[in-house]
Amino acid sequence: MKARFRPSLAATAALVALASTSAPVDAQEQVPWTPLNRGSDNIEVLGHLPLGPRLSVADMDVEQEMNRPFAYVSRMVYGDEGPKGLDIISIADPEQPELLYEWRIEDQDLHQRTGGMDVKHFKWNDRYYVVQSLQFGQGGPDTDLGAVVLDVTGLPDASQVEEVARIRAPDMPGGFHNIFIYKHANGRVYLFTTASGPGALIYDLGMVVEGDLDNARVGMVPVGTADGSGGYHDFYVGYHPDTDEDRFYGGGTGGYYIYDVSDVTDPQLRITLTNVSGVSYGHTFTPSPDGRYVIAETEYQYAPLRIFDLQPALDGQQQNISSPISAFTANWKNLVHNHEVRWPYVFVSGYLDGLQIFNLQDPINPITVGYYDTYLGPPNTDRYSMFNGAFGVDVRNEDGLIVISDMSTGLWTFRMDGFQGWNGESWGYPDISSAQDWDAPARRPITFDDDADAPGGN
Structure with missing residues (x-):
C-alpha cells in the first residue's frame, strides 16, 4: 500500500521556514493529508503488528544481519495500562x-513507574x-535495577531465550532511561547508559555476560557543564576517523557534549554545544558519519x-558551537523525536x-x-500533548528496511522507493552509523591505567 505526500517544515538557524519537497510538485497536484x-507516494507500508494498550510501546532496535531478522520492542506502563518488559518480533x-517472545518483570503490579524504555542488542564471543x-x-521492588540482559542466540526458537544478567546501580536508584551499545576500537563492547547521576555510566558487556558484574562498570562520561552537574538524556557513540578517536555525543543539562572515550576510564571533553537559543536540556544527538554535522533534539x-x-x-578555532545552521520539523505545532542517520537521509x-x-x-x-x-x-491529554505516536525508529542497512515503534499502534515496517540499503562509502562517507560491526x-589495544586490571579480549 502506498501513501501520499504531506508538506513539512524546515528552519534555518532558529527560524522555521517552509521546505520544498524532494521532487517539486505543482500545488494543484498535491493531495492534502x-x-x-x-503519507508520501514513495513510502510503502509493508506490515503492521498492534501490540496492546495505548501508550504501552517505547523504543525499539533491529538486528542488522539478514539471517537474524529480529526486532526488539520495549514495553512500558503509562497510567494504569501496559506491560513492563520486552517483546521480541520476527x-x-x-x-x-x-x-515470538515476551519477557516481563515478575510481580508486574508491585513494580512502580515505567518499566521498559530503551533496548539494544549486541554480539559477544559468537553469542547474541x-x-x-x-x-x-x-x-x-527493584528501584536499583537498570537493565536485564537476555541471551537470544537461539532465536527464532523462543524456548532458548535465557536471562543471563541483571545490571544494578544501587548508588543511583531509578534505573536506566536511555542506552547505547558500542563496539569500541579496543575490541570490547560497552553499554553507555543514563542514570540518576552526573554522567553516563559505562559497562563492559563482555564482563557482564561472563558473570563479573562487580567489576563491569568501567567508567563514566561526565557532563561538560562548568560545575559538572546535571545529567544526560540520550547519546550516540561512534568512531571518528579524522582523529582516530571513539567519540561520545551526549545531550543533557545545558545542551550537548562531545567526548573522546578512546580510554573509557578517562573521557576527554572535545566540543560543547551550549548557550544555544531555545535549548536548556539536550535530548537525542546524532552525528553524520564523518562527525562534521550533528542533528540535535530537545x-x-x-x-x-x-x-x-x-x-x-x-x-x-573554537570549542563551543552555539548556533545551528538549519533545522527540520514535520509540523511546527508538534515535536519531532528520535532519529537515525544514514547519510544523507535522516529517519x-x-x-x-x-x-x-x-x-x-x-x-x-x-x-x-x-x-x-x-x-x-x-493528542495526549495526560501529559504534554505531543507525547503519543511514533517513538522509536531503526533502519536495516543491508536492505533498507525501515521499522517504527508507535506508542499506541505497535510495530510498523516500511520501504522507501530508491532506498535498497545503505553503505556510507556509496555516498563518499565513512561506513559509520549506529549499526555496529x-x-x-x-x-x-585496550587502554587502562593498570594493564593488570584490563579485562580479557574478545
Missing part, C-alpha cells in the same frame, strides 16, 4: 511481523544478546531538530507526525523526501 492519505517476512533498560520507582512543543556544523570546532520517529525522512545532503536546506503517519488518534577486529 487525510486518514486515507497518510521480521523474517516484513509484511507479516510475528510476535539483548539489553532491555528498566526504570522502577520508589514504593516497589523535548518541548514547537522545537525542531537543529542541525549544527562542527567544522569550526574540528579545526580548533525520524516524529510522535504525532509518524515516520519522517529528510535529506541532509545540503545541510543548510533539509528537504523532506518521505513520510507516513502511524498514529491517527488524538560486531566481528570487526580491534583497531588499537
